[in-house]
Amino acid sequence: MLHILLLLCVSMGIGFLLRQVRFVSRFSEAVQYTVYAMLLVFGLTIGSNRQVMSRLGEYGLQATLIAVAGVAGSILAIYLYNRIYERKGGKS
Numbered sequence: 001m002l003h004i005l006l007l008l009c010v011s012m013g014i015g016f017l018l019r020q021v022r023f024v025s026r027f028s029e030a031v032q033y034t035v036y037a038m039l040l041v042f043g044l045t046i047g048s049n050r051q052v053m054s055r056l057g058e059y060g061l062q063a064t065l066i067a068v069a070g071v072a073g074s075i076l077a078i079y080l081y082n083r084i085y086e087r088k089g090g091k092s
Helices: 003-016 027-048 050-054 056-087
Strands: none
Touching: 003 027, 050 056
């Protein structure tokens, strides 16, 4: 996993340095179609797995709880940040 993150960071740096090169700027369209193809393969893989499909309701409930907790945590962090920022005399 570390190798993947390192490769991502290095390639982001290279992309940043080469963002003015016309050839590199055309990658965004290819990336879009690549992501679509990967999502298609991912969906086919999940759909063909009987064990995953039989537990889909359980996974959906877990995903919903994680999403709700993430949103609630974000709202709490923003609230606390604003309270601290207002105490220091910042403008909202």
